[in-house]
Amino acid sequence: MEQLPCQKALNRVIAYLRGSGIKPGVNECRTALELVDHALQQAPDGDYLKLVMELLPQYFELPQPKLSLEAGPELLRGSMGYE
Numbered sequence: 001m002e003q004l005p006c007q008k009a010l011n012r013v014i015a016y017l018r019g020s021g022i023k024p025g026v027n028e029c030r031t032a033l034e035l036v037d038h039a040l041q042q043a044p045d046g047d048y049l050k051l052v053m054e055l056l057p058q059y060f061e062l063p064q065p066k067l068s069l070e071a072g073p074e075l076l077r078g079s080m081g082y083e
Contacts, residue, residue: 006040035056
């Protein structure tokens with residue numbers, strides 16, 4: 001059975017929140033429903049899933065990713081095969 005547009009959008013929001021470390025409670029579910037409702041109103045026949053993901057940061061305070069400036073260990077002459 002194919003999912004309805006609202007189910008797809010809500011599942012995507014909940015999965016994104018869980019992946020971001022947010023445990024959806026009652027308040028988060030209500031906000032997610034508001035977000036999905038807004039997206040479906042703005043793009044009823046269009047790309048509502050894209051709109052949901054674009055609007056998500058406006059509805060939820062998402063944790064910022066922690067990026068390391070170092071991609072690997074420091075390069076030394078010996079690490080490149082030179083003695």
